[in-house]
Amino acid sequence: MILLTPDEMGAADRLAAESGIDSYGLMVKAGYAVAASALKHFATVRRAIVLAGPGNNGGDGYVVARALAESGMDVAIHALGDPDKLKGDARTARFECPIEPQSLEAYLPQAGDLVIDALFGAGLARPLSGAVTALIEAIGRKGVPVLAVDLPSGLSGATGAPLGAAFHATRTVTFMAPKPGHYLLPGRDLCGVLEVADIGIPMRIVRAAQGGKLSVNSPALWRAALPHSAAGAHKFSRGHLGVFSGPAGKTGAARLSAMAGIRCGAGLVTLAVPASAEAEVAAHQTAIMQRRLDEADDLRDWLADRRLSAFVIGPGFGADARAREFVQALAERPTVIDADGISAFAEAPDELFVTLGRFAPHCVLTPHQGEFSRLFPDIAADDDCGKVEKARAASARAHAVVLYKGADTVIAAPDGRAAINANAPPWLATAGSGDVLAGIIGGLLAQGMEAFEAACAGAFLHGEAGSRAGEGLTAEDLPGHLPPLSAFS
Ligand SMILES: NC(=O)C1=CN([C@@H]2O[C@H](COP(=O)(O)OP(=O)(O)OC[C@H]3O[C@@H](n4cnc5c(N)ncnc54)[C@H](O)[C@@H]3O)[C@@H](O)[C@H]2O)[C@@H](O)CC1
C-alpha cells in the first residue's frame, strides 16, 4: 500500500483540481465517509460533538455534522476561531450545514459524547495552543471516544510525532492513502483503528503525486524478487551465507543468525569461528558448517571462494578494530552489517561510508536507535525530521540500504525508496530477535535478492514469524516459525 506525505496529498488535490475534479465534491465525500464510520462504529452514542478547525479539516467536520444530523443523530458543533472567517470549500460546507456552531471554549466533554475531531489535519503547521492542549487533555481524562478526521489533531502526518499535544483517537478515517504519520510511532498508537476512504481521486493522480517511493511494507513490494527454488536445485545454486561468530561465550547471537539464514532457504551456511569458540559452536550446530577464522588473512583466503555469496557480521562479534577490518573486507559482497559491526565505526563513521561507497549499494545496515545515533549523530538529532526521512538520509550517506529498527521499522534505499514495516507484534522485541532478522536478510541476500527487497522481505518475514510463534516467544523459536517463501509467491 502506498503512503502519501501531507505535501503529496496536497499535490494530489491540486492535480485533481487541474483535471476538473470539484474540490468541494471531494470534501463532501470525505465528510460522508467519516459520518458513515461514526454511524457504523459508534451507533450507541448519545450525541456527536464536532470540533471544527479553521481550515479544510474543519470543512470536513461541517459535512460530517450535516450528514449525521440527516441520519437523525443529535449533533453539536464547536468551532475553533471565528466561523465567519472560513474560506473556500470550508466556508461552503459551513453554510450548507444546518447546525449553528458554538464556541470551542464552551465545550466540556460528557459521558455519552462521541467527539468528531476535525480541528486540524494535513495543514497543521505549528504546536497547538494552550487552550486546545487543555481541551485534548480534558477529553482524554473523560475517556469519551474520539473519531479523527484525516489525522488526530496535533499529530504530524509527515513524522508521526505530536506537535505539542495530540488527540488519542479511537478511530481515524483518512482519505485515498495513509500518511507516514499513521504508521510511524507514536502516531500509529494515537490513530486507533485506521480506515482509508476512497473519495474519488483517481489512483493515477494519487500515484503521479506520490512518485512511488514510500509504501507500507507488504509482499507486493518484494514478491517478484523472492528466490524460487527450481526442482532439483543444487545446494550451491541456493547461495552460501557466511556468518561471523564472536569469541567463546558470545557465539549465541551468530548462531541465531546462521539458523535463520538456513531456514529461509540459503543452500549453505558457514559460521566463521575464532579458535577459542570452536568447541562451543560445534556443540550446538548440526546443519550449519563451521570454519576456523581468526585473522583478516584467513578471511582473505576464504573470500577467494567466489561461491560465498553473502555475509552477516556484527551479532556478538565485538565492536573493535578487528570488526572494522572484517567489515571493510566483506563489503565487496552483499553483507548485513548489524550490532557490533555498526558500533565498531562509532568513532569514525566515514571510514564505513567510504568503504561502502566503493561498491553498488548491496549491503544492509540494521541499526536500532542507539546504533543509528552512533553512526549518524546529526541525522538522529534532527527533531524536524521523521523516521522515514532519517532512514533515507542515512541510506544516501552510507551508500547502503538502511533498516532502522523499532516497532515501526523503516527500510530505506539510497535511491529514495522507503517502506514502513507494520506487522511486528510487540513481543518480537526480545533478546536475540535482531540477530534472527540479520540472518533472514543474509539468507535472502545469499540467494541473490537485491538489498532493498531482501531487507523489506526480511522485516516482514521476521514479523510473521513473531506472530506465528506468539506471545512469550524466545529468539530461538523464531527461525522455526518462519513461513515458507513459497507462501508469498
Ligand atoms: N487534500 C485533499 O485532497 C482533501 C483534503 N481534505 C481535508 O483538508 C485537510 C487539509 O486542509 P488544510 O490544508 O486547510 O489544513 P487544516 O484544516 O489541517 O489546517 C489549516 C488551518 O489551520 C491553521 N493552523 C495550522 N496549525 C495550527 C495550530 N497549531 N494552531 C492553530 N491554527 C493552526 C492554519 O493557519 C489553517 O488555517 C485534510 O486534512 C482533510 O481533512 C478533504 O476535504 C478531502 C480532500
Ligand SMILES: [K+]
Ligand atoms: K483532525
